Amino acid sequence: MNLLPSSASLIEKAARATPPSFVGKVRGLSDKAIAWIFIAPTLLLLLAINIFPLIWTIQLSFTNYRANRPNAPLRDVGLAHYNEILTNPDIWAAMQVTARFVIASIVIQTVLGFLLAWLIDRKFRGSGFLTTMILLPMMLSPAVVGNFWTFLYQPQIGLFNYIVAFVTGIPPSSFQMLGDVNLSPWAIVLVDSWMWTPYVMLICLAGLRSIPDYIYEAAEVDRASKWRQFWTITLPMAMPFIMLAVLFRGIENFKMFDMVNLLTGGGPGSTTEVASITLKREAFEKWRTGYSSAFAIILFVTVFGLANIYVRALNRVKSR
Amino acid sequence: MRKLIAAAGLLAATILGAGQAQAQGKTITLCWAAWDPANALVELSKDFTAKSGVNMKFEFVPWPNFADRMLNELNSKGKLCDVIIGDSQWIGGAAENKHYVKLNDFFAKEGITMDDFMPATVTGYAEWPKGTPNYWGLPAMGDANGWTYRKDWFADAKNQADFKARFNRDLAPPKSLAELKDIAEFFQGREIGGKKVYGAAVFTERGSEGITMGVANALYPFGFEYQDPKKPYAMEGFVNSPGAVAGLEFYKALYKCCTPPGYTNAYMQEGLDAFKSGQVAMQMNWFAFFPGLFKDPAVGGDKIGFFVNPGHNGKNGSQLGGQGMSVVSYSPNQAEALAYIKWFAAPEVQKKWWALGGYSAHKAVLNDPNFKNTAPFAGDFLVAMGQVKDFWAEPSYAALLLAMQKRVHDYVVADQGTAKQALDLMIQDWTKVFKEDGKL
The missing domain is CATH 3.40.190.10 (Periplasmic binding protein-like II)
Structure with a gap:
């Protein structure tokens, strides 16, 4: 009984200690003003770390600026960098490598991810443990994964080559996953799929588990076969989730840098030189800051444009 | 006067002492x-x-x-x-x-x-x-770049006899790049101590400077020049001279015939690993590593020998x-x-x-x-x-280096185009860099 009065007196004390002018000011603020006060820090942060660099990058892309020569006179070069990039066969080659890598890895990860999710969705003994095991690669750092697979692919001591040799009978040191122009792109796709298929699986699993059981029960009553249930219920209802996973992986793979850099560094030759590796070389090795800014803008517009078209398609699928 | 000298001496000692004390904490x-x-x-x-x-x-x-x-x-x-x-x-x-x-x-x-x-x-x-x-x-x-070799393998009587039978000369450190390739071919795939060994570890690294530093050891003796000595930055006929083309072809042939499997992205550390683990008969590497290799308990001491990068037709050159x-x-x-x-x-x-x-x-x-x-x-x-x-030491050396890394790796490791095409493209890339720098 004593608690309430003493608490009340504490509140009164605190209220008395608050300067009346401040209290008055806060009381006088509209809801909109208070909302602005709350979102202002986030907005400022976004402006500082996203919008300002973007605007600055656009501005730099029209100049000859080089970060390693800050004292050199700055010259406006107009659209010269954009023109050079769009007519450079090496850049187009890098874009083609990127496109092939994105398509191959997305197809593999989507098919495998969905199949794994479908398997995990039929609850069986040990499915929880299996799910955890499948998710493990996704939790590792790309730097660890890259180094780890470099050893696995080593032709003389690598486990991968020995497993292939055991299965096919080909001598283990007769092929090089990272050094062969035909195999190295697939070596990267394989590692990326090993690491990120669980992520696709997780999203697909969420989709499968969101399908209400009564729909399947109704289908059973209608004597629909399992195959028919899959094509008419499971796949259409999980489709928005699958498409979401494809979107996320597509954007990530388009920007892929760490794994390629660690596994092949863009080699052999330029076989696995994806756009992000070219961009890094132009920006931080050749120090062509203006040129690389233009390239970064082109990549940004490409990803943004493709993602926008895709999101519209996704919304159409969701609204069905 | 004595007092004055003593005072000056005291002052000097104080200043010096203060300087020393200041440096002491740095x-x-x-x-x-x-x-x-x-x-x-x-x-x-x-x-x-x-x-x-x-x-x-x-x-x-x-x-x-x-x-x-x-x-x-x-x-x-x-x-x-x-x-x-x-x-x-x-x-x-x-x-x-x-x-x-x-x-x-x-x-x-x-x-x-x-x-x-x-x-x-x-x-x-x-x-x-x-x-x-x-x-x-x-x-x-x-x-500078130099070479190490397995002195014990070279001295082995059976290796000596087999080599002589095949090449009609003693197995000894090579005096020319052609001899070096012969020796590398001889050891490639040979069984030594029950283990398959390989000819040579050379530089093939793509990411930083590896393959450029390696290939230069073949290009220089074959007559490659960075520019016309009389006309700076004029590269046509020097970078892609017939000698330079032959030098690049030689390096590719050496890489293809005589390196360990998977040697597509190798630089100093990979060379050291290959040599120390007894995989290769010869290793291209920097002299800086030679004291450490000489002390190595497994391959150092009597088992290791050294030689300078061999020449070609009497012309010599090593990468600095x-x-x-x-x-x-x-x-x-x-x-x-x-x-x-x-x-x-x-x-x-x-x-x-x-x-x-x-x-x-x-x-x-x-x-x-x-x-x-x-x-x-x-x-x-x-x-x-x-x-x-040495390679170009221009302010734009990184852009010049990356261009050479790409063109040479494309040709040597990834089998794209010919040596002449690789060097021609390299001239195009370098010309662009020098034009941007206002040197052409």
Whole structure:
């Protein structure tokens, strides 16, 4: 009984200690003003770390600026960098490598991810443990994964080559996953799929588990076969989730840098030189800051444009 | 008068003492690559601390990231390094962008003369523009590409007999690049001690500078030149001369015939690993690693031999390595950094530097009549340093290097196009860089 009065007196004390002018000011603020006060820090942060660099990058892309020569006179070069990039066969080659890598890895990860999710969705003994095991690669750092697979692919001591040799009978040191122009792109796709298929699986699993059981029960009553249930219920209802996973992986793979850099560094030759590796070389090795800014803008517009078209398609699928 | 002298003496002693006391509390940071000679320098620098009272901190970065890390540091005007031992190719950019302190006045004041150092190292590690007496560094670590070989395998009676039967000559360190390839072919796939071994470990690395440094050892003896000696930056007919084309084809043939499986992205460390694990008969690498290899319990001592990069048709050439020691212009401790360079330039310190495993470029060390006997690779080092050539040291060296890395790797490792096409494309890339720099 004593608690309430003493608490009340504490509140009164605190209220008395608050300067009346401040209290008055806060009381006088509209809801909109208070909302602005709350979102202002986030907005400022976004402006500082996203919008300002973007605007600055656009501005730099029209100049000859080089970060390693800050004292050199700055010259406006107009659209010269954009023109050079769009007519450079090496850049187009890098874009083609990127496109092939994105398509191959997305197809593999989507098919495998969905199949794994479908398997995990039929609850069986040990499915929880299996799910955890499948998710493990996704939790590792790309730097660890890259180094780890470099050893696995080593032709003389690598486990991968020995497993292939055991299965096919080909001598283990007769092929090089990272050094062969035909195999190295697939070596990267394989590692990326090993690491990120669980992520696709997780999203697909969420989709499968969101399908209400009564729909399947109704289908059973209608004597629909399992195959028919899959094509008419499971796949259409999980489709928005699958498409979401494809979107996320597509954007990530388009920007892929760490794994390629660690596994092949863009080699052999330029076989696995994806756009992000070219961009890094132009920006931080050749120090062509203006040129690389233009390239970064082109990549940004490409990803943004493709993602926008895709999101519209996704919304159409969701609204069905 | 006596009182005046005593007072002046007291004042001088106080000032000197104060200076010493001030230096006593200071710490300077030296930046370099993380490799064997860096450990020797840590050991050597203890003498500097004992003498000056200035503590030394070291920032050593692994080779594959060394250039990126340090050039970022310099470009951002960072204060991490007071003294930097930077690669020879950086000197143009570091001088023109004022990252390094110009040392001419300091050298003059302290009586340090570049005449005391081997000319190739002065040109390579100190001068910019090349061939002019403008010094931005002190030659700190002489280095060049050379070769190691398995002396025990070469001496083996069966290997000797088989080699003679096949090539009609003794199995001995090669005197030409053609002989080197013969030996590499001979060992490729041979069983030694129940293990399959391979011919040679050469540089094929794509990411930084590896394949460029390696292929240069074939290009130079075959007649490759970076430019017309009479007309700077004129490259047509020099970079892609018939000799240069043949040199590039030779390197590809050596890589294809005689390297271990999976050797598509290999540089110094991979070469060391291949040699130390007994996989290869010969290894291309920097002289800087040779003291460590000679001490290696598995492949060192009597089992290892050394030779200079062989020539072709009487023409010789080796890729220059090594670094100069410079003071970073953004350092707040320039006085201490210069004191370190002054101490390091002293002949007795240079002798100890060589004894500990560093490669001195000082004539007091190299011209010593007994120098050739101080290590089994010492004589070869002198020969190699007499035939070195360096890559471009222009401010845009990184762009030039990346272009060569791409074109050469595309041809040698990825089998794209011909040697002539690779060199022609390289000229196109380099011309573009020089045009952007206003040099063409």
